[in-house]
Amino acid sequence: xxxxxxxxxxxxxxxxxxxxxxxxxxxxxxxxxxxxxxxxxxxxxxxxxxxxxxxxxxxxxxxxxxxxxxxxxxxxxxxxxxxxxxxxxxxxxxxxxxxxxxxxxxxxxxxxxxxxxxxxxxxxxxxxxxxxxxxxxxxxxxxxxxxxxxxxxxxxxxxxxxxxxxxxxxxxxxxxxxxxxxxxxxxxxxxxxxxxxxxxxxxxxxxxxxxxxxxxxxxxxxxxxxxxxxxxxxxxxxxxxxxxxxxxxxxxxxxx
Amino acid sequence: xxxxxxxxxxxxxxxxxxxxxxxxxxxxxxxxxxxxxxxxxxxxxxxxxxxxxxxxxxxxxxxxxxxxxxxxxxxxxxxxxxxxxxxxxxxxxxxxxxxxxxxxxxxxxxxxxxxxxxxxxxxxxxxxxxxxxxxxxxxxxxxxxxxxxxxxxxxxxxxxxxxxxxxxxxxxxxxxxxxxxxxxxxxxxxxxxxxxxxxxxxxxxxxxxxxxxxxxxxxxxxxxxxxxxxxxxxxxxxxxxxxxxxxxxxxxxxxxxxxxxxxxxxxxxxxxxxxxxxxxxxxxxxxxxxxxxxxxxxxxxxxxxxxxxxxxxxxxxxxxxxxxxxxxxxxxxxxxxxxxxxxxxxxxxxxxxxxxxxxxxxxxxxxxxxxxxxxxxxxxxxx
Ligand SMILES: Cc1cc2nc3c(=O)[nH]c(=O)nc-3n(C[C@H](O)[C@H](O)[C@H](O)COP(=O)(O)OP(=O)(O)OC[C@H]3O[C@@H](n4cnc5c(N)ncnc54)[C@H](O)[C@@H]3O)c2cc1C
Numbered sequence: 001x002x003x004x005x006x007x008x009x010x011x012x013x014x015x016x017x018x019x020x021x022x023x024x025x026x027x028x029x030x031x032x033x034x035x036x037x038x039x040x041x042x043x044x045x046x047x048x049x050x051x052x053x054x055x056x057x058x059x060x061x062x063x064x065x066x067x068x069x070x071x072x073x074x075x076x077x078x079x080x081x082x083x084x085x086x087x088x089x090x091x092x093x094x095x096x097x098x099x100x101x102x103x104x105x106x107x108x109x110x111x112x113x114x115x116x117x118x119x120x121x122x123x124x125x126x127x128x129x130x131x132x133x134x135x136x137x138x139x140x141x142x143x144x145x146x147x148x149x150x151x152x153x154x155x156x157x158x159x160x161x162x163x164x165x166x167x168x169x170x171x172x173x174x175x176x177x178x179x180x181x182x183x184x185x186x187x188x189x190x191x192x193x194x195x196x197x198x199x200x201x202x203x204x205x206x207x208x209x210x211x212x213x214x215x216x217x218x219x220x221x222x223x224x225x226x227x228x229x230x231x232x233x234x235x236x237x238x239x240x241x242x243x244x245x246x247x248x249x250x251x252x253x254x255x256x
Numbered sequence: 257x258x259x260x261x262x263x264x265x266x267x268x269x270x271x272x273x274x275x276x277x278x279x280x281x282x283x284x285x286x287x288x289x290x291x292x293x294x295x296x297x298x299x300x301x302x303x304x305x306x307x308x309x310x311x312x313x314x315x316x317x318x319x320x321x322x323x324x325x326x327x328x329x330x331x332x333x334x335x336x337x338x339x340x341x342x343x344x345x346x347x348x349x350x351x352x353x354x355x356x357x358x359x360x361x362x363x364x365x366x367x368x369x370x371x372x373x374x375x376x377x378x379x380x381x382x383x384x385x386x387x388x389x390x391x392x393x394x395x396x397x398x399x400x401x402x403x404x405x406x407x408x409x410x411x412x413x414x415x416x417x418x419x420x421x422x423x424x425x426x427x428x429x430x431x432x433x434x435x436x437x438x439x440x441x442x443x444x445x446x447x448x449x450x451x452x453x454x455x456x457x458x459x460x461x462x463x464x465x466x467x468x469x470x471x472x473x474x475x476x477x478x479x480x481x482x483x484x485x486x487x488x489x490x491x492x493x494x495x496x497x498x499x500x501x502x503x504x505x506x507x508x509x510x511x512x513x514x515x516x517x518x519x520x521x522x523x524x525x526x527x528x529x530x531x532x533x534x535x536x537x538x539x540x541x542x543x544x545x546x547x548x549x550x551x552x553x554x555x556x557x558x559x560x561x562x563x564x565x566x567x568x569x570x571x572x573x574x575x576x577x578x579x580x581x582x583x584x585x586x587x588x589x590x591x592x593x594x595x596x597x598x599x600x601x602x603x604x605x606x607x608x609x610x611x612x613x614x615x616x617x618x619x620x621x622x623x624x625x626x627x628x629x630x631x632x633x634x635x636x637x638x639x
Contacts, residue, residue: 074267186271188305188318195264 001053001148004113005044005077006100006131007037009061009068010121019221024121033068036116038183041072043146043176044114045184051148054078056107060091060099066199073194074186080197081107085204087211093122095212097130102207104135112153115175117142128175138168144179261323268320269327275304276335284336287464288609291456293420294339294464301343302373306332309347310355310499316368317355322499322561326506330554333510337613338464340507341620342377345416345465346370348500349621350378353425353441357484357492362443370422376446379421381412381470382493388413389626391427392436392490397472399428399442401479406442408450408475414620418453418468421446426472431487439489443481450475461612498571500621501578502564505557508578508585508617509550515585515592515610516546522596522605533595542591549588553581572634579627582617589614 011017015029033041044055057072057080059065069080083103091099104110113135118125132139140146144158154167158179186194204211234249236242250256261269279297287294301307309325311317320328325347332340351370354363369375387394397410408428418424423445431438444451450473456466484492520543523534533539556577563570589611593600600607618624 070267074271185275185300185304186267187303188268188320188324189313191264191267191271195262195267 001047001051001111002107002109003044003047003053003055004058004104004107004110005037005040005055005072006113006115006127007040007057007059007068007072008034008119008121009059009065010034010119013120019223022218022221024221031064031067033071034116034119034121036118036120037068038071038075038116039176039178039180040114040116041075041077042183043143043174043180044112045076046181047112047114047146047148056081058100058103058107059083060096060103063201069199070194070197071186073197074190075184076187076190080199082199082201083207084201085211087204089211090214091212092214092216093124093126094130094215096127097134098212099207099209100127100131101134102209103202104131106202106207111170111172112148113137113171113173115173117175117177125175128173132173135171135173138172139175140166140168140172141175143174143176146174146176146180261327265321265324265327268324269331271304272306272328272331273334275300275306276331280332280335280339284338284464285603285606285609287336287338288461289463289603291463291466293342293466294336295420297339298343298377299373302371306343307346307373307377308351308367308371310352311367311371312355315355315363316371317351318371322502322565323558326502326557326561329503330506330510330513330557333507334514335510336464337507337511337610338462340510341462341465341613341616342417342420344500344503344507345379346377346421348503349380349496350417350421350425352499353380353483353492353496354378354443356495357441358443359480361480362483366423366443376420376422377417378423378425379415379417380425380427380496381415381418382427383412383414385411385413385469389623391439391493393434395427395429395439397426397428398432399430399440404479405476406479406481408442408444408472408477411469411471413469414457415453415468415470416465416620418446418470419456419466424451424470425483427489427493430489436490437487439493440486441483441489441492442477443483444472444475444477448475448477460615461609462616497621498574499564501574501627502557502560502570504617504621505553505560505574505577505581508581508614509554509557511610511614511617512546512550512553512581512585512588515589515607515614516543516550518605518607518610519543519546519592519595522599526597539595542595546588546591549584553577553584556580572631575622575627575630578622579624579631582614583624585614585617586611 009031011026012030012032015026017026048055055077057069057077059069060083115128140155142157143155145156147154151170152167153172157164158177234245283294305318308317309320312319329344370378399406399408423443426442426444430440452471454469523539524532526533560570560573560577592607599605
């Protein structure tokens with residue numbers, strides 16, 4: 001089975017993101033593979049192990065995003081492709097879906113496209129459904145487990161209210177949640193392969209498309225209002241007294 | 257000259273660092289307090305390649321370059337001295353002699369198992385009650401050829417990993433005449449009748465790394481369990497220890513790095529005389545010395561590793577790296593306690609554990625005195 005795993009590069013979760021002049025910046029914080037996408041790579045690799053086949057990591061982003069693809073290779077993906085073009089400015093989720101949906105048929109013979117549930121930066125989680133829509137493929141979202149049998153994928157959807165089992169014929173788009181399993185650590189052999197890999201870069205011309213016009217534009221980007229935090233140390237004779245004073249405070253402040 | 261890790265080494269360093277931060281460092285205090293080995297993390301090390309650093313890929317290992325091996329042990333040392341020592345001993349002592357010298361059959365039988373993380377580890381028993389620094393003159397454990405078997409009798413001391421190992425590579429006397437060509441290495445599976453592994457020694461530190469006395473009473477193993485050539489065991493041992501020195505040096509750099517990071521953090525939080533400790537010059541000087549010495553030790557270790565992987569002589573440089581890095585780790589962890597004041601002496605903070613762990617490093621795999629002897633012999637020979 002040929003599986004595509006779509007990944008994005010995002011600022012590290014510990015980065016301090018600030019907004020200035022309508023733009024977000026994160027200083028020199030490292031860029032990493034979107035943590036949710038590590039689960040997607042894990043899910044894709046599990047399918048490869050179960051079914052045989054190959055896993056191809058696909059990323060839309062600037063050239064630096066090759067680092068994120070290398071992480072996917074080091075985890076065990078067979079190959080990687082970067083979609084990147086200097087003509088691309090800000091790409092919204094629909095634009096990203098159009099570009100990914102143009103790259104996937106070019107790869108050819110793909111039976112499953114796996115996404116993480118959302119990204120850590122924009123976090124809309126929209127690209128997944130939009131990509132499925134442009135491809136015209138069914139979407140099996142929030143999968144905590146995937147089973148493929150006879151040209152059909154069955155997933156267990158996991159959400160707050162409970163679980164749901166649904167299936168669709170392949171090819172299909174799947175998004176995974178954490179229950180798929182902890183992402184494996186890269187191996188030295190994977191790293192060796194990744195560090196030597198030459199990752200092909202596909203331009204808009206290669207895909208035969210023009211730069212998508214954003215349908216969503218950002219009117220403003222502001223920092224969250226700063227909060228005044230005061231710290232109060234609760235004292236008392238005994239731990240029980242301290243606990244009681246603390247409980248009263250919590251109730252008085254209506255935290256609980 | 258180019259002082260940068262290559263891309264592969266950088267990715268490897270980050271991977272091992274992330275792994276250690278998640279799976280090893282958080283358990284360091286607990287495994288020290290309870291004297292238990294961290295099997296959970298060790299099982300996960302197999303697929304990453306951490307249990308096959310010196311094992312070629314065809315036997316299930318990662319076959320990493322010497323600098324990448326040093327990086328891995330340094331990162332493990334940064335997380336937990338005990339776990340790092342067990343894994344360093346497994347790679348450098350417990351598997352390297354098999355990769356380097358053993359027959360195809362022994363390699364196939366044992367290496368894939370111990371590299372995978374599904375089996376137990378490897379161990380090497382050189383030291384005896386009467387033989388440590390002086391192996392050539394001191395080793396009394398003997399193996400006699402009877403029929404198609406070796407019969408081994410004797411006892412070994414301080415064998416790291418013995419109770420968590422599949423086998424013990426045992427240095428034995430095979431030629432009663434003595435001399436440098438009288439010792440051999442024989443692989444003894446730990447389930448062999450007559451082999452007795454005593455309860456773990458009670459140690460000052462490194463309590464999560466079990467160390468054992470081992471006795472051999474008419475232990476019988478096939479002749480084919482000989483590793484390398486008969487009566488070449490001392491040469492094989494000395495070559496193994498050269499590599500082991502890089503590893504113990506790297507481990508020490510990791511320990512020092514952890515103590516230094518803890519000291520930096522504490523010195524920013526704790527206030528005395530109206531300012532953070534970090535703004536007192538006496539504290540700053542300790543931190544500056546630590547930063548400088550850690551860097552110097554790391555460079556010595558990397559260079560010894562680089563010489564090793566280039567296939568050039570590296571025994572002097574490995575001895576220099578081990579000597580400097582291990583003594584440095586003791587100083588840096590000592591000062592880290594000093595910077596913590598009374599809290600540094602408490603088990604609530606990691607620096608007292610690091611100090612206890614670091615103390616072994618100037619003794620194991622060749623004492624500082626032996627390193628100085630190796631270095632002196634070479635500098636006097638050449639100048
Ligand atoms: C935690 C731990 C783990 C260990 N793991 C292993 C293991 O896995 N396998 C293994 O085989 N061994 C292991 N050892 C043993 C270790 O390698 C020895 O303790 C070490 O080599 C020193 O030998 P010794 O203890 O017999 O000291 P000795 O050789 O008796 O030395 C005592 C002191 O005399 C000094 N000295 C000796 N000879 C000279 C000389 N000619 N000139 C000047 N000074 C000299 C030494 O430097 C030392 O200071 C371990 C030890 C410990 C504590």
